[in-house]
Amino acid sequence: MRRIPLTGATVACAALALSLSACGGDDDGGSKGTTAEGLQGRGPITFVTGKDRSGYLQKQIDNWNEDHPNEKARVIELPDEPNDQRQQMIQNATTKSDAYSVLNLDVVWTAEFAANRWLTQLPMVPSGGSGAATAKGAAIDLSTMLPATIATGQYRGKLYAVPSTSDAGMLYYRKDLLDKAGISAPPKTYAEMWSACDKVKKLPEGKDVDCFFTEVNKTESITISAVEAIGSAGGTIVDASGKPALNTPAAKQGLEFLVNARKDGRMPKAAVTLDTEGGRRYFQSGKLLFQRQWPYQYALADKGDGSSKVAGRFAVAPLPGPNGPGVANLGGHNLAISAFAKNKATSLDFIRYLTGEQSQRANLLATSQAPTVAALYDDPEMVKKFPYLPVLKSAIASAKPRPVVVKYGDVTAAIQGSVYDAVTGRTSVDQALSGLQSKLTPLTAQ
Structure with missing residues (x-):
């Protein structure tokens, strides 16, 4: 990464780079037909994406x-659930179909x-901004992007996807209820959050409001919740060398937070x-005091058209942790070109269009999705409209990624099963962690 001082972003990116270099695959990271030199062909393309909740795409x-x-683009919308999106993209790729262009x-x-x-493989402007690809105007310039987002599109030192939107979990909270309870600031620790819940519960307006929600249903979301809970306790699911690290006190403390939050009634009964x-709908109905959620919710929850009962009554803050501010998961989406696509030159221009500052600015204004262009987080106009941007920028800089492994589908399925069983009381925390350690060991072996 470009920054030399050991900031949170540098540390996160360094860990991610180590994880990527530990992944399997060819030494050159590519093959004939997948290299940057193969970007030829102009004409119609398809853009394959998950369901667009905003309607702006x-x-x-x-x-x-x-x-x-x-060179028109046609949108192919996949299901809303990430696991289903991934499976459909893999099915298309394994048949070497050219139906999908930009992913x-x-x-x-x-x-x-x-x-x-x-x-x-995509052409990338080399350090210093020189080189033949740059002269041709074909290379992707990542110098304007948030440092933490850049490594997410790289594999073995080469670029395969361009950061389009970023993401990090934030704490949405009912500021109006905290104010009425005499609480002047959002919680920085779990203990402060539970104390705030107890105070709000004593209010007439708060007696039917649930305390806290983070996703613990058996989908990709529970993997994200586990990464954040364990990371906030100082642990990790897979370490920088690519090995599982679940036999630690920190991993136990993190999983216990999720288990106890549900068992003690801090989360809604329907949480699983x-x-x-x-x-999102639960928070917007006014039934929730604290919620871990992505930035996209902000614009929807703040709509004044009657669809949200909490419009103008909530705010956002960094996620709490056991002893201070917690750790968010590094989320977001990158745009890539299928190895089997036709019209790859058009596809590259389309990616450049969607990831450019002008498009990202417009997308932020319309959807509140997190951009990857760093300057937008410091733009006074943007900060005025989206006061959470400084919180989000800090969260992204220190965020932890999910396990960066080649066999990601198998790894996340194992995490989902073990964490869900612990949260629902089917297994103990110790059994879930030891079992998950055993499952992940062969899946992450080099």
Whole structure:
């Protein structure tokens, strides 16, 4: 990464880079037909993405199509659940189908997709901004991007995906209820959060409000909750060398937080069935005091059209932890070109269009999704409209990634099963962690 001082972003990126270099695959990270030199062909393309909750994506596509009548893009929307999106993309890749051109990938999928030669290597501006690719104007310049996002698109030192949106978990909270309870600041620790809940419960307005929610349903979301809980306790699921690290006091403390929050009634009874959108609707209904959630919720929850009962009544803060501010998961999406796509030159231009500062600014204004262009987080106009941007920028800089491994599908499935069994009381915390350590050991072996 570019920054020399050991900031939170540098440490996070260094760990991610180590994890990527430990992944399997060819030494050159690619094969014929997947290298940067193969970016040829112009004409219509498809853009494959998860469900667009904002409704704004089609406007961006329409703008592109108006300017590129002979190179139009068509959106292919996949299911809302990330696991289903990944499976459909893999099915398309394993058949070497050219039906998908540009892929909207979860940041944690890069290693798996690149190692399996499902992605086209992208030309990247070298350090210093010189070189033949730069002279041709073909290379991707990442110098404007947040440092923490850049490594998520790289595999074995080469670029396979361009950061499009970033993400990090934040604590949404009912500021109006905290104010009425005499609480002047959001909680920085779990103990402060539980104390605030107890005080709000004594209010007439707070007696039917649940305390806290983070996703613990058996999907990708529970992997994210586990990464944040264990990371906030000072642990990790897979360490920088690529090995599982669940036989630690920190891992136990982190998982116990999730287990006890549900067992002690701090979370809604329906917590194990609520997905991301279910959690959003629950918060917007006014039934929740604290919620771990992504930035996209901000614009939706603050709508004044009657769809949200908490519009103008909530705020955001960093996630709490056991002894101070917690750790967020590094989320987001990157844009990549399928190794089997036609019209790869058009696909590269389309990626450049969607990830450019102008498009990211417009997307932030329309959807509140986190951009990857660093300057937008310090833009006075943006900060005025989205007061959470400084909190989010800090969260992204210190965020922890999910395990960056080639066999990610198997790894996250193992995490989901073990953590869900512990949260629902089917196994003890110790049994869940020891079992997960055993499952992950062969899956992460080099």
